């Protein structure tokens with residue numbers, strides 16, 4: 001009989017519920033502890049999700065004293081760094097919510113800690129589990145496009161600004177970039193094999209979030225609701241990134257991969273004011289190439305699926321823990337995603353191109 005895995009949850013807010021549900025559908029996994037810094041919140045969460053064997057804590061460090069196989073870190077972004085480093089040092093594998101951290105220094109230390117301790121740091125980008133994302137990755141990596149020299153990704157919502165912990169720099173670190181931009185970057189960069197970024201030239205603004213006409217928490221809104229950046233990578237690749245939570249426009253366009261032999265256009269799915277961003281959905285994949293000198297376009301058939309992507313990411317983490325496999329989405333790789341966001345923040349503030357220093 002296989003041993004039951006013991007999991008702890010740190011941060012029992014909105015997304016922690018999705019983690020619990022994903023663990024509950026797996027055989028041989030028990031959520032045995034929950035920590036939240038708000039006194040009483042972890043106990044309420046345990047009650048709500050019917051976790052009879054789980055113990056509540058106000059201080060996550062007490063939870064880390066338990067014998068656990070892994071922890072899901074579901075705190076707001078600003079607390080990702082300390083909780084992750086402490087969990088790894090306490091000998092727990094980590095399933096961390098996105099974005100990885102707030103600063104690049106933090107991300108580097110988190111990845112280094114995983115390496116030093118030998119425990120897994122897995123970052124939760126569930127859109128990767130969409131089979132259509134695999135199609136995009138397969139086409140890009142097959143060589144069919146030739147040398148890919150330009151990628152454009154991100155997109156924009158006409159009106160789709162969250163509130164709460166997402167709009168305060170002190171808690172979220174960044175706005176639209178940390179919320180949805182990190183997904184677009186992850187999907188495009190993962191398709192490209194996560195090339196190493198070298199420089200960033202960026203602009204960001206928050207004309208909508210800080211205007212009471214558009215946001216009912218405008219007085220505490222101090223992150224960006226719009227950002228654009230040109231990022232240079234090793235091997236002569238550039239990426240044009242744009243992200244918007246709000247704008248007077250229907251879309252900022254699809255994700256594009258331009259290669260010397262072909263091009264790929266990925267149109268995000270969805271309709272309405274919260275759509276228009278490549279943050280997890282695929283509406284259409286179009287392949288452009290020449291056949292005997294004729295411009296040819298073909299629609300790549302999408303996989304119509306009902307897969308719960310969130311459950312898939314948690315299942316993959318659990319299997320890696322159980323089988324002693326490496327992290328499915330390793331922190332070491334996602335450091336490059338965080339480096340770009342960090343570069344965008346620095347470049348927007350300085351109004352200059354900035355260099356990304358990475359080992």
Ligand SMILES: NC(=O)c1ccc[n+]([C@@H]2O[C@H](COP(=O)([O-])OP(=O)(O)OC[C@H]3O[C@@H](n4cnc5c(N)ncnc54)[C@H](O)[C@@H]3O)[C@@H](O)[C@H]2O)c1
Pocket residue numbers: 010011012013014015016035036037038041058060074075076077079083097098099124126164165178179
């Ligand atoms: N993958 C996804 O689809 C997805 C969706 C939403 C949010 N997220 C990410 O999940 C994270 C949490 O978002 P949320 O919407 O659940 O936030 P939330 O504010 O609803 O919940 C966060 C909880 O963490 C607790 N907390 C904060 N610091 C803590 C600490 N040091 N120790 C213990 N508890 C602490 C808070 O009290 C709160 O209850 C964010 O990083 C966000 O980007 C991911």
